[in-house]
Amino acid sequence: MTPKLADMPRLSGQVEGIGAEPLMTAKDTSSGERFTEALTVPVGTDQNGQHRLALEFIFDWINRHSPGVEIVAAGHRIVHGGDHYGAPVVLTPEVVAELETLIPLAPLHQPHNLRAIKSLFGLMPDVRQVGCFDTAFHRTRLPVAERFPLPRALFNEGVKRYGFHGLSYEYVSRQLPDLLGEEKARGAIIIAHLGNGASMCALNEGQSRDTSMGFTAVDGLMMGTRTGSLDPGVILHLIEQKGMDAKGLSNLIYKQSGLLGVSGLSQDMRALLESDEDSAKEAIELFCYRAACMIGQLSMAAGGLEALVFTGGIGEHAAPIRARIAEWLEWTGLRLYPAANQRHATRIHTKDSKVEVLVVPTNEEWMIGHHAVNLLGLG
Secondary structure (H helix, E strand, C coil), X not given: CCCXXXXXXXXXXXXXXXXXXXXXXXXXXXCCCEEEEECCCCCCCCHHHHHHHHHHHHHHHHHHHCCCCCCCEEEEEECCCCCCCCCCEECCHHHHHHHHCCHHHXXXXXXXXXXXXXXXXXXCCCCEEEEEECCHHHHHCCHHHHCCCCCHHHHHXXXXXXXXXXXXXHHHHHHHHHHHCXXXXXXXXXXXXXXXXXXXXXXXXXXXXXXXXCCCCCCCCCCCCCCCXXXXXXXXXXXXXXXXXXXXXXXXXXXXXXXXXXXXXXXXXXXXHHCCCHHHHHHHHHHHHHHHHHHHHHHHHHCCCCEEEEEHHHHHHCHHHHHHHHHHCHHHCCCECHHHHHCCCCECECCCCCCEEEECCCCHHHHHHHHHHHHHCCC
């Protein structure tokens, strides 16, 4: 289901830098006008206070920009829904309390997701809120794809593969019938969500069959600052031989590795593509190699490879990365059309390619809004 122009938001934007120097950027999609405003945060304001201030600032800005607009609902991206939440849900204090129990499964993301919800309960108690889960799309994955080869007791406690980026995959998968045709859209498809956080999803019959991320969002592909899949023996070595503790390991695998760690220069793919340093070239090559390997692995779960879809910041905008990944996959019969790839066309494969290759922008915010409108009967 391709979104229509009428479904697009009139205003869009974000506040970045919470915890440092918050800055709001916004756009009026009807006029194209852009806005940038800094937030003033009193010294000593904690994370909860900063989220609340950011929401107050947004509501004030909306009121100044579009007087009379009534806020009737709020949709939230929540990284982890665990085993209980496989679909969007109306948020209540009781639901939020249950979602807080999942913080140990997503300690870097879940607290921030829930902080905004709780702030809004206080600011606008009459506004209904809907939670949309990044894990939900993967509830259809193959049962065998859920498990680690660990004792059953751990699996029963929730130590299993969940997968993430589900809202992105759901949005992109809804575009595929229009782009590929109904029949091929039900076939063997790999969606590559490549960005600072990166993952892939194997689809068949339009549903997730497996995905690269697992118990946490650090598993799978090499990312901007995250390791991706890592031999657990490396962790044991760092504990036993280097004396690293949990905090040090967490910083290493989440914040100091990936493109940043290998290049020693930057986590930003754009900066690495512009660099002449050998370490930058090595980081790019490793990123592409591991991506191509994951496509091969997930093709088995998808039942083949009829189409490869690039999305996310790198997937949508980095033509050299798409080209190098395609080179690794030439054994599949995939052939990229260089001119189409360079101009970021929707279809970037040659006529004789055995695999269709698409570039499809993602829109997780539209997906959240769509779910909120449908669940609350606002359409």
